[in-house]
Amino acid sequence: MTTLTASPAQGNAPLAVSYKLLLSLYAIIPLCMILQLTDSYAFGGALLQFLPSSPSHFIIFQLLFGTPHILASGILITTNKEYFTFYQKKILFMTLALMLFFSIASQVLSYYVLYIMVASWTVYHVLKQQHGVGRGIYQLPGWAFYLLLWLSIGAGISVYMGIFLKNTLTVQQAEWVKQAxxxxIICLLLCTFWCQRYVKTRFGCLFMWSNSLLIITSFYFYAQQYYFLAILIPRLVHDATAYVFYVTHDVNKHAGHPQNFLYRWAAKIKLNVFIVLPLLSFALTFLLQRYGDQWVDALTQFFFGMEIRQAVTVGLIGYFSLMHYYTEAFTWKYGSPYRKYIRFKP
Incomplete structure (x- = not known):
């Protein structure tokens, strides 16, 4: 999601995105800090022994975070005919580009190089969204905004690599990643203090610090080996922020006057417009994660006598993820048809 700054009501947009609501999502940071400190000092690390090394090791985490908001983004752009028509050339171009890239890269690059490339794009996408939303609030000079953004991205990629590649790194390599x-993180902390002077409001300062603490606390949990919490914090804030925009958009566009088949069906069964997109995206996530690979494997075995492993959980969802990173970079810009249905509370 690109930079989103406060704007007056556009078109039919009675429901506004609340910056206070967006800021409240960062409450996960102090809650996780309290949880970790309580576990460390009161329970001797009992929770740490229970938690997996990554949130993705919990099936419930996979069903709640990551994939649902990615599918929601895809549903939004494909079920609204005017959006898909408006962006179809870009979607086709990127689809062909991804097919060409991975068909060549899989032959010449190692799995770990590809993994680092995709992971870096993931971190960039997550943090660009949060800082993009915040930019209109703390209104930093351009150089200061990008300084904080790229320090956050650099630190975020290092933490991500340290967590997800820890079993493949040597002791020395793991130490280098942690030191980097x-x-x-030290640079980010110092620069955030420095940039305070350019922020005119207390609320803006609080939002800027919240974005910096998103990565600072992730590093802290990484260093303390609470890897689950290190990934949970940015993941939850990012996904919940995205849903705030998606649901606000859909309420403003479809409430009382459904404009696509999805919301016309929902109106017939009297399904509240607020829950249509979340409900559908979570249901699709469950079906794809739980049964997708089995269904595709059964079909390919029946028709072609061959087995295709993880065609859905890696192939299809991977494609949706990369397309999500790509399309979110422009679908919320000024001039986008999406923006007719988004406004902000001052």
């Missing part, structure tokens, strides 16, 4: 992350 730590150095970037």
């Amino acid at each position: 992350a730590g150095g970037l």
Whole structure:
């Protein structure tokens, strides 16, 4: 999601995005800090022994975070005919580009190089969204905004690599990654203090610090080996922020006057417009994660006598994820048809 600044009501947009609501999502940071400190000092790390090394190891986490908001983004752009028509050339171009890239890259690049490339794009997407939303609030000079953004991205990538590649790194390599992350975190901390002078409001300052703490606390949990919490914090804030925009958009566009088949069906069964997109995206996530690979494997075995492993959970969902990173970079810009249905509370 690109930079989103406050704007007056556009078109039919009675429901406004609340910056206070967006800021409240960052409450996960102090809650996780309290949880970790309580576990460390009161329970001797009992929770740490229970938590997996990554949130993705919990099936419930996979069903709640990541994939649902990615599918919601895809549903939004494909079920509204005017949006798909408006962006179809870009979607086709990127689909062909991804097919060409991975068909070549899989032959010449190692799995770990591809993994690092995709992971880096993931971190960039997550943090660009949060800082993009915040930019209109703290209104930093351009150089200061991009300084904080890229320090956050650099530190975030280092933390991500340290967590998800820890079993493949040597002891020395793991230490280098941790030191690189730590150095970037110190720079981020100092620069956030420095940039305070350019923020005119207390609320803007609080939002800026919340975005910096998103990565600073992730590094802290990474260093303390609470890997689950290190990934949970940015993931939850990012996904929930995205849903705030998606649901606000759909309420403003479809409430009382459904404009696509999805919301016309929902109106017939009297399904509240607020829950249509979340309900559908979570249901699709469950079906794809739980049964997708089995269904595709059964079909390919029946028709072609061959087995295709993880065609859905890696192939299809991977494609949706990369397309999500790509399309979210422009679908919320000024001039986009999406923006007719988005406004902000001052």
